[in-house]
Amino acid sequence: MKFFSTLFSKIGILLLAYFVVGVLVGPPGAAAGHFPGRAATGNSIHAWLQWALWVIFWPIGVVFHHPTFSL
Secondary structure, three states, X not given: OHHHHHHXXXXXXXXXXXXXXXXXXXXXXXXXXXXXXXXXXXXXXXXXHHHHHHHHOHHHHHHHXXXXXXX
């Protein structure tokens, strides 16, 4: 029961909002609607790991992700 009381407290709602914004802002590929593949391959697992790290650390990516060149 402690889990549910924390989930619906002010802290739980703030954490939920933080993760929702992280998903909506998303990494550059996910922001365009491209999510990692669902097959259990090494590349797919690596892509999902990168996506999860982006969602967790999205404020750093938003502040510091300014590519200066493109191919």
